[in-house]
Amino acid sequence: MINFDIKEEDGRARNGCIEVNGKKALTPLFMPVATRGSLRTLSNEEAIEMGYEAIIANAYHLLMKPGLEVIKKGGGIHRYINWPSIIFTDSGGFQMIRAGFDQDISLEGVNFKSETDGKVIKMTPEENINLQKDLGADISMCLDFCPPHPADKDTLQRSVDITSLWAQRCKDVGHNTFCISQGGIDDQLRARSCRELVEIGFDGYAIGGLSIGEPKKEMYRMLDIADEVYPKDKPRYIMGLGSPVDILESVSRGIDIFDSAYPTRNARHGTILTSQGRLSIENGSLKDDHGPLDGSCRCPACENYSRSYINHLFRSNELSGLRLATIHNLSFMYRLMEDSRTAIKEGRFESYKESFVNDYK
Ligand SMILES: [Zn+2]
Incomplete structure (x- = not known):
């Protein structure tokens, strides 16, 4: 039932x-x-x-x-x-x-x-x-x-x-x-x-x-x-x-x-989901980026590690890179659903959706 x-x-x-x-x-x-x-x-x-x-x-x-x-x-x-x-x-x-x-x-x-x-x-x-x-x-x-x-x-x-x-x-x-x-x-x-x-x-x-x-x-x-x-x-x-x-x-x-499988598969291929859109973590320009994967995320990968470090893990084929990317992408999806539920509760889902889509390039 x-x-x-x-x-x-x-x-x-x-x-x-x-x-x-x-x-x-x-x-x-x-x-x-x-x-x-x-x-x-x-x-x-x-x-x-x-x-x-x-x-x-x-x-x-x-x-x-x-x-x-x-x-x-x-x-x-x-x-x-x-x-x-x-x-x-x-x-x-x-x-x-x-x-x-x-x-x-x-x-x-x-x-x-x-x-x-x-x-x-x-x-x-x-x-x-x-x-x-x-x-x-x-x-x-x-x-x-x-x-x-x-x-x-x-x-x-x-x-x-x-x-x-x-x-x-x-x-x-x-x-x-x-x-x-x-x-x-x-x-x-x-x-x-x-x-x-x-x-x-x-x-x-x-x-x-x-x-x-x-x-x-x-x-x-x-x-x-x-x-x-x-x-x-x-x-x-x-x-x-x-x-x-x-x-x-x-x-x-x-x-x-x-x-x-989108968030987990993308993570293993080095694609990070962020509030500004998808980020390719292997991109050489991230070597000197010491900020988090996504500034608005509170997951353990964002709280404890930098883009530079995770870029280094991917470029060195370290398995912990795949793990941290997966932890972040799944946390991102969880928050997307949680934010959607809050927006529906507060009667502002359409404006939440528009602003998300606008920022997510
Ligand atoms: Zn995160």
Whole structure:
């Protein structure tokens, strides 16, 4: 059972609280991506100390490695990865299909090759939700069919048909489950996908198949369609969207939940998120910059270290550079969501968003 309370509204932006299995998270919520149960370079308790209340792991990757039985023996996913707060799991449908097996999608399910021994594994929507449930996830995501962008109308239509059919079968398993709409950037198909999912009825409603190369304004239009069709009293989640400006634009369109590897992946590649925009830490000009990564940030990387030092760590391939950059980027994202919630509470989200976007070059 998932509870979702909307506490405040400001335009279409909302402050809420999602509650599941006795655990709570405030929305708008950003979830770091722990595909294999790890945030890379950080221990999971470090993210909890930053304030994070939810992460998303990937059922497909965990099935491949270390395997369901190992995680079950380890006490279930919360204990195994030491994350006591909310864990969402993604079905892994996106990865299975991206691995190039889309010819093996049928009404029945997906066939994909195991990463470990090359064997063909069949996965039905029911088996997928049972896998997420057996891992011990608090919230499962439906198995969906996300075609690549651009896709022709027939492919999009087929993806909507299959996604709706699978969604019903996922629902019938009876777990805390969010559905995922498809339809690419086709207005009618996107609206139909959302409507069919609403008719089935879910605990939460995600939007999939976006942020995969389509123009931003098309993506925002799809969010407007989802906002129209999806029920106002349920959490809405856009999958895989992580740039700060995109997140704020989505919050202003009624989206509550986000996940992305954007802050952690960028950190490992030396891209620092700051209130003035992205900063490439390896830039030679930072050698003599003894200020913090971001003057307005209070994270341990900004409180204790300079741009010059972190530039030196990156240029010397020291692992602590990746760690400090990750600590900062995840702290930055946490603060972005916290500031958004405060702005919504005070009824000034639009002006907060405009001023953030203006400064973030
Ligand atoms: Zn910082």
